[in-house]
Amino acid sequence: MMDNIISEDLEKTKNAVKGDAFAEKKALVTGGAGFIGSWLCDALVDFGADVTAVDDLSTGRIKNIDHLTKNPRFKLVKSDVCMFESKVKFDFILHMAGHASPDEYQVHPIETLQTSAVGTEKMAELARKNDSTLLFASTSEVYGDAEIVPTPESYWGKVNPVGPRSCYDEGKRFAEALLMAYGKQYGLDVRVPRIFNSYGPRLREDGLYGRAMSRFILQATTNQPITVYGDGKQTRSFCYITDTVTGLMLLTTNSKAKGEVVNVGNTQEVSILELAKKVKETTKCKSTIEFHPLPKDDPKRRCPDTNKLERLVGWKPTVSFEEGLKRTVTWFSQKP
Ligand code: UDP
Numbered sequence: 001m002m003d004n005i006i007s008e009d010l011e012k013t014k015n016a017v018k019g020d021a022f023a024e025k026k027a028l029v030t031g032g033a034g035f036i037g038s039w040l041c042d043a044l045v046d047f048g049a050d051v052t053a054v055d056d057l058s059t060g061r062i063k064n065i066d067h068l069t070k071n072p073r074f075k076l077v078k079s080d081v082c083m084f085e086s087k088v089k090f091d092f093i094l095h096m097a098g099h100a101s102p103d104e105y106q107v108h109p110i111e112t113l114q115t116s117a118v119g120t121e122k123m124a125e126l127a128r129k130n131d132s133t134l135l136f137a138s139t140s141e142v143y144g145d146a147e148i149v150p151t152p153e154s155y156w157g158k159v160n161p162v163g164p165r166s167c168y169d170e171g172k173r174f175a176e177a178l179l180m181a182y183g184k185q186y187g188l189d190v191r192v193p194r195i196f197n198s199y200g201p202r203l204r205e206d207g208l209y210g211r212a213m214s215r216f217i218l219q220a221t222t223n224q225p226i227t228v229y230g231d232g233k234q235t236r237s238f239c240y241i242t243d244t245v246t247g248l249m250l251l252t253t254n255s256k257a258k259g260e261v262v263n264v265g266n267t268q269e270v271s272i273l274e275l276a277k278k279v280k281e282t283t284k285c286k287s288t289i290e291f292h293p294l295p296k297d298d299p300k301r302r303c304p305d306t307n308k309l310e311r312l313v314g315w316k317p318t319v320s321f322e323e324g325l326k327r328t329v330t331w332f333s334q335k336p
Contacts, residue, residue: 005331006201009242010042016246016318019047021253026050028090028132030081030123031097033060035202036137036195039245040094041065045073052088056080058111059099059209064202081119089130092252095123096137098172102165102295104208109167116171117178124182124190133189135252138176140196140265140302141169149269150305153194153261163297176261183259191257193248196265196304200241200324201331213238213325216276217332220285230294232273237303239266240324243317250313257312265304266317278321282329 027044031037032053037060044051045068052075053065068074077084081097098115099105105112120136127134143151144159159169182188197213205214219226247264251257270278276289309315319327 003331003334005327005334006042009200009327010046013043013242013245013249014046017043017249018253022092023048024050025091026052026088027092027094028052028054028086028088029094029096030054030084030119031060031137032076033057033062033065034096035064035100035204036198036241036244036248037094037096038064038202039241040096040248041068041074043245043249045071049073049092051075052077052086052090054079054081054084054097059101059104059204061204082114082122084122086126090126090132093123093127093132093134094248094252095120095134098137099168101204101209101211102168103210105168106164107208112167113171116175120175120178124179124188128182128186128188133191133252134179135191135193135248136175136179138192138194138261139168139172140194140263140304141165142173142176142194144169145297145299146301149301150267150303151263152305153263153308160297164295165297189258191251191259192261193251193264194261194304195244196239196263196302197236198239198241198244200328203328205332212236212272212275213328214332216279217283217329220279220283220287221333223285223287225288225290226276226279227290227292228272228276229292229298231291232276233271234294234298235269235271235301235303236275237266237269238275238321238324239264239317240319240327243319247309247313247315250315254313260308260312262309262312263304263306264309265306266321267303267306268321269301269303270321278325279329282325
């Protein structure tokens with residue numbers, strides 16, 4: 001769905017990124033119907049790229065991209081990334097496919113691992129054949145329950161290799177190692193953003209797919225209790241989607257990012273209880289806050305050190321938590 005909020009936001013993204021690098025180029029976006037993937041498709045089409053989105057719609061939603069399907073610059077291929085084949089010589093591959101919601105990926109641990117392992121190998125081979133630049137969506141989850149916060153890229157992580165989150169964490173860690181190996185062995189141009197919690201329009205809110213931010217907004221706007229896990233003292237740092245997309249596009253086009261692993265996220269750390277209260281305040285709802293058991297291995301604190309991103313590509317977040325939350329709530333309440 002494309003609406004005023006999204007088109008205004010895309011306009012700002014356009015001003016923050018020099019889009020010339022994408023004009024007349026061929027781009028592949030895996031997970032193109034997903035939250036971040038669909039924003040990237042919108043921005044790339046706007047910049048004049050020919051965009052192929054691959055998505056099996058297991059977690060992505062057709063409504064995120066249906067406004068693009070009539071655009072001659074856009075094509076959707078419904079396929080699992082692990083099975084995707086193409087003879088097109090893509091200039092850029094943005095590999096975003098994956099199960100991102102902890103409640104949902106824990107129900108599909110094998111698929112989650114396969115997307116990161118098999119899917120990433122497929123994309124690395126495709127990029128190698130065509131000499132493409134490959135941007136891989138890694139995650140703050142590679143740090144696990146980090147002991148150093150704000151966390152720099154040099155921190156190795158504290159991950160339970162056999163815990164409930166390991167299908168996601170270890171899958172992404174394997175993919176990072178694989179891409180570093182492709183860089184070393186074949187000189188492949190790989191760039192690895194570690195994306196911290198992102199939010200905004202199109203973040204799924206429903207059922208197991210819902211993330212804390214979007215689920216709380218749904219609960220608040222439908223007069224249901226807001227479900228805080230544990231005591232809510234655990235923290236996350238929420239980055240508004242336009243800042244995330246800007247960071248990813250700068251990393252795709254700036255040659256300084258070649259071979260680099262770089263945090264992308266906002267540095268304003270917020271507790272989950274604070275998030276619940278802010279959602280209540282912003283939506284002016286009457287929902288109560290209900291406490292539920294904390295899931296096993298839920299990271300206690302999460303906040304990126306973004307000095308490297310700033311140094312490499314001159315990126316800084318521009319949307320405050322309050323402003324981003326307001327825009328997201330407005331978008332959710334206008335949604336049909
Ligand atoms: N969380 C919560 N209630 C929910 C969903 C999530 O309190 O209904 C908590 C979750 O335990 C975690 C944080 O909110 O500590 C962020 O959850 P999210 O779903 O965004 O995923 P994560 O950041 O853990 O990958």
